[in-house]
Amino acid sequence: MKISKEMTAAINDQIKAEYDSAYIYLGMSAWFESEGLSGMAHWMRKQYGEEIEHTEKFIKYLYERGARVIIPGVDKPKESYASALEVFQTAYKHEQYVTERIYKLVDQALAEKDYATQSMLKWYVDEQVEEESSAEAIVSKLECLGDSKQALYMLDKELGGR
Numbered sequence: 377m378k379i380s381k382e383m384t385a386a387i388n389d390q391i392k393a394e395y396d397s398a399y400i401y402l403g404m405s406a407w408f409e410s411e412g413l414s415g416m417a418h419w420m421r422k423q424y425g426e427e428i429e430h431t432e433k434f435i436k437y438l439y440e441r442g443a444r445v446i447i448p449g450v451d452k453p454k455e456s457y458a459s460a461l462e463v464f465q466t467a468y469k470h471e472q473y474v475t476e477r478i479y480k481l482v483d484q485a486l487a488e489k490d491y492a493t494q495s496m497l498k499w500y501v502d503e504q505v506e507e508e509s510s511a512e513a514i515v516s517k518l519e520c521l522g523d524s525k526q527a528l529y530m531l532d533k534e535l536g537g538r
C-alpha cells in the first residue's frame with residue numbers, strides 16, 4: 377500500500393524536527409565546552425548523534441515506502457545559557473515537545489489506518505520515554521546540587537562517562 381501524501385509530508389516535517397534537535401544539542405555541547413564542562417559537552421555530543429540516528433531512521437523508512445525525502449534546512453540553535461541547570465531544563469522541555477509531535481504522528485497514522493507507519497512509530501514512542509526520563513534525571517540532580525561548584529564538577533565527570 378502506498379503511503380499518503382499527507383503522511384509523507386508529516387514525516388518530512390519530523391525529519392526537520394529531528395535535525396533541529398540534533399543542532400540544539402550540538403549547540404548545548406559547544407556551550408558546555410566553552411564553560412569547561414567537558415563531561416556535559418560529551419553527553420550532549422552523544423545526544424546529537426542519537427538525534428541524527430532518529431533522522432536517518434525516518435529517512436530510511438520513507439525510502440522503504442517509496443516516498444520522496446526532502447532534506448530540510450536547520451534552524452540556528454541558541455548560543456548561550458545561564459547555567460547547566462537551564463541547559464538540561466531546556467533539553468527536558470524540548471523532549472516533551474518532541475513527544476507531543478510523535479503522538480500527533482501516531483494520531484495521523486491511526487486516522488489514515490496506516491498500519492505500517494503506526495508500527496514504525498512505536499519505536500519513537502518508546503524512545504521518547506527514555507529521552508524524557510534521562511533529561512529529567514539530570515535536571516533533578518542539578519537542582520539538588522544547587523550552587524556547589526564541587527558537586528557540579530563531580531556530575532560533569534559522571535556525565536562524561538556516557
Ligand SMILES: [Fe+2]
Nearest residue numbers: 394397427430
Ligand atoms: Fe529524536
Ligand SMILES: [Fe+2]
Nearest residue numbers: 397471474507
Ligand atoms: Fe531526543
